[in-house]
Amino acid sequence: MTSTLQLFLIVSSALFSIGLLAALSRRHAIFILIGIELMLAAANLNFIAFWRFGSQPQPPVGVMVAIFSIAIAAAEATVGLALVIAIYRHYRSTNVDQLNQLKG
Template identity: 45%
Template sequence: MNFERMITELGFTTTAPVGLHSYLVVAAILFSMGLASCLLRKNAIGILIGIELMLNAAVLNFMAFWRFSGGVGGGAGPMAAIVLMVMAAGEAAIALAIFLNLFYNFTSVDVEQASNLEG
């Protein structure tokens, strides 16, 4: 990657907007942070936070690709974002219900303790 293109890509200029790669790199870092949160946490709520981070990284990718393709399909990118938000809302509600049941049964939301299938 030559130097001039990198300057343009990163937005250190006033003649062009930030490039696509900058958005993709931010989304990749966010996704990895969410995955780290899912893998390293024992608290179920912390795992849910990680899932939200990963979903948001996916939404950012959809929006960035849509914008840099010149608004393909009218509003295909925002439509994917809306569908993902609906999924995230339903998922958060149901996951919280499951965690509350977990808390009633085990008196904690530690996923390491919930290792038997009998409830």
């Protein structure tokens, strides 16, 4: 018999694997970003699930970590998308397979 915590972990690991799938198998740079966002969201779900099923210390560590990780994820998405736009301006493409030069 699986417990509820295990169910949450299974869902979040499924989300993580799907994110990994998107990040590894797609060629468009924005798909890779979407995959990374999925993985981060799965990690957040884990933090909250462990906080809820743990001994609930004061201060609520799991909730705090989740809040900070959401903030960091927002910063990551901003910079990532700015990079995508910069790369697109330069190469006229966002296909990561074509970005194989070190020289600009």
